[in-house]
Amino acid sequence: MGMANLAMLTGNLGFNGCGVNPLRGQNNVQGSCDMGSFPHEFPGYRPVSDDLTRLSFENDWGLRLDNEPGYRIPNMFNEAVKGSFKGMYIQGEDVAQSDPDIHHVEAALRNLDCLVVQDLFLNETAKYAHVFLPGTSFLEKNGTFTNAERRLGRVRPAIKPRTGKHEWQITMEIAQAMGYPMHYDDSSQIMDEIARLTPTFAGVSFDKLDRDGSLQWPCNDEAPNGTPIMHIDKFVRGLGAFEITEFIPTEEKVTPKFPLLLTTGRILSQYNVGAQTRRTENNVWHPEDILEIHPYDAAERGIKNGDLIMLKSRKGETSLHALLSERMQPGVVYTTFHMPFSGANIVTTEYSDWATNCPEYKVTAVQCSLTDHISEWQQHFLDYQAKQTKPLLQSS
């Protein structure tokens, strides 16, 4: 909001060369939000409580829909721990790795009677799953992704699904088996339904995408060729709204016991939790996560380049190798968390961490010291990993 205030204040919205733009993390963050992955919103960011919107979905889908918002992820976990939430279908996200409170998430997932994981690899979450449904890589998919500039691009299959099924087919067949008659012959019909039910996508179809290459939403009667720049003559909401943005300092404070601030980021060659990139040659550039520490802070602790150090916060500890670096000012340390073994969720404090793509927004007070062993959690991780994947790899 503050950034939009700043841009309005200086007249920097609605023209080429200006604007306020998020650089999204995962390839389809924009798309998955647009498509209504929200407990309170239908596709196109329209509240489930809005009667007219709900009615349009009810008419199209042929049944009455719940008008009350559902659970967010943290609620699902809380309810699971309490014992009232029992089954989950998780499409391609490694939630077990994104929750900082490993004990909480473990307790929640363990408490489920039916956890269904759909992914390419046995991820951390799959350790608690009862059903594993193999997913497809982008080389096998047929559909669209929406990038950070609202651009829908076609994903076309280079090869057939190696699993024998498209992911939308899996979901469709579960719905059918549960007694709801969902049917599509191919994914273009899903896009047709999206267009039919979502005003900002009304003008989108595979045919048009194949013709025009790509389209930026909103794409409808008012903007048949899509919208490269938004808010040109007026804002979508009409008049721009200056919103008050009070700065609330973080509660995480440095103390003599935890005198350093940890900030996290990502590196070019690896991608998020590295489930894909770790399984390629990209590891030559980044075989492990490294802790960058200012030479001043390092000297105080007797840390040299390449030393194994224990990174400790109020929450937990993990070991990493050190790199002396002047990229940060003294007092701030930095690392990437691309490797599950690094255990980001052990050290950092807020829910929804870096695996969900918000690596830098939280602040964690930490301490670093030389060590000669990996942390207890890391040992536990290695043991569990070995136990889970061994029988599988043997059988294949």
Place this chain on the structure above:
Amino acid sequence: MSLEKDLDYGTPESLCQELISLEIDGHQVVVPEGTSIMRAAKQLGTSIPKLCATDSLEAFGSCRLCLVEIEGRRGTPASCTTPVEAGMIVHTQTQKLAKLRKGVMELYISDHPLDCLTCSANGDCELQDMAGTVGLRDVRYGYQGDNHLNATRDNSNPYFSFDPSKCIVCSRCVRACDEVQGTFALTISKRGFESHVSAGIEDSFLDSECVSCGACVQACPTATLMEKTVIEHGVPEHSIETTCAYCGVGCTFNAEMKGDQVVRMVPAKSGKANEGHACVKGRFAWGYASHKERILKPMLRSSIDDPWREVSWEEAIQFTAKKFRELQQEYGRKAIGGISSSRATNEEVFVVQKLVRAAFENNNIDTCARVCHSPTGFGLNKTLGTSAGTQDFISVESADVILLIGANPTDAHPVFASRMKKRLREGAQIIVVDPRRIDLVESPHIKAAAHLAILPGTNVALINAFAHIIVEEDLVDWDYVNHRCDKDLFENWLAFIKREQNSPSYVAKVLGVEAETLRKAARLYARAERAAIYYGLGVTAHS
């Protein structure tokens, strides 16, 4: 190089509005001022032989293959570096030119290992094409004399190899690294016969500054820089246009295939997000799709302590559906839910939320992405009315000042970063707000106007301080605010922003950045003709 012979006009498009008319080989053509003769000819369908020119790079004029004759001018100028002029009469095919071109090609070929039939680029090599085009059949110089045929190969990069014995020193790789990628990792060392391409000061590719984007490999007209997968599988046979599945840039690629095997991923020039460029992830890191740990069969187990058991799709789906319904019967409609993925396609996500709403009959659907993106999305929605970025990527090429907050595009959104760097090299200025000195603060040919190394978690204070300074120093665009914004809300906000707690001297302590530095940066943003904000995940809820 790429299989899809995307039309190559030889030199970049001219954006000039003035049109110029000229004659090439007896045909009239009208092109924008600043267009090269080579490009104008291509527009008529005439391909002038060329080696060092390609339309993603500025013309260089080193290979001397693209010579033409112009009536009323002496000599044979290079068509890639000669701009069109009104009324010009150009000849691209004459006996004199044919002879000259053949001579040039002979020189190249005499220092080239003639193993075309077994070369990995056979059929995909511009040197080979050109030899054919100029009608070269045999080589007068033979292999006598000095040559580079014994130069050693550099295989250090995991994805491409560098075989200098095949290099024609056209410098396309060097220019691709500079102009397209903006890394400046390559140089042509030494001069004359000794001249050669090197990564850094004679490093191997792996040890150099190279970030393995592959732009040089794509630009190389020979087999000197070559994807290892092409060496392994051979030249691809067909291709399919698709979108990268790694980051939010969403680059368009041609997946080049041989049967069912992906041989290479080549970024498509037609892709509006990337215009022919890519990064190491999208171009090279797709091998995970066939990694041995990938699971291809559905699996079940009754307890998480049991080993997995492979089952049929039918069994897995029936089991899931039955179990879910039973759980709902026992624990209620709301006892089950789903999470959709921000890596899945729009269609896949749509059906998951539909499954939850229509088959589970509740709204227990969420995505991990929302947890960190919803605050910013929410913010933009509230102020402007839409939860999404306001611009297309190309917009940054018109920005005069860029305010970059908590984002590290050279690592996380590399292809967009290359675009940004290009704009910075053209003279735009950048203010970097980040606790860490990221590459955009200082790297070859880039120097940020300011690096505000704020303490982690203080973005909001910084943004408020910027606004405070702009108000205090009356740098406000009043016309814009009065016409386009809600007056009451603005007045309300104005009272808030003027508070002492948002003043630079107060905020400076919170941020760990000096007040005067803040002032300078805020002025730079406010005074720019066109100023753009790009922010990353490092930005908190209220910013």
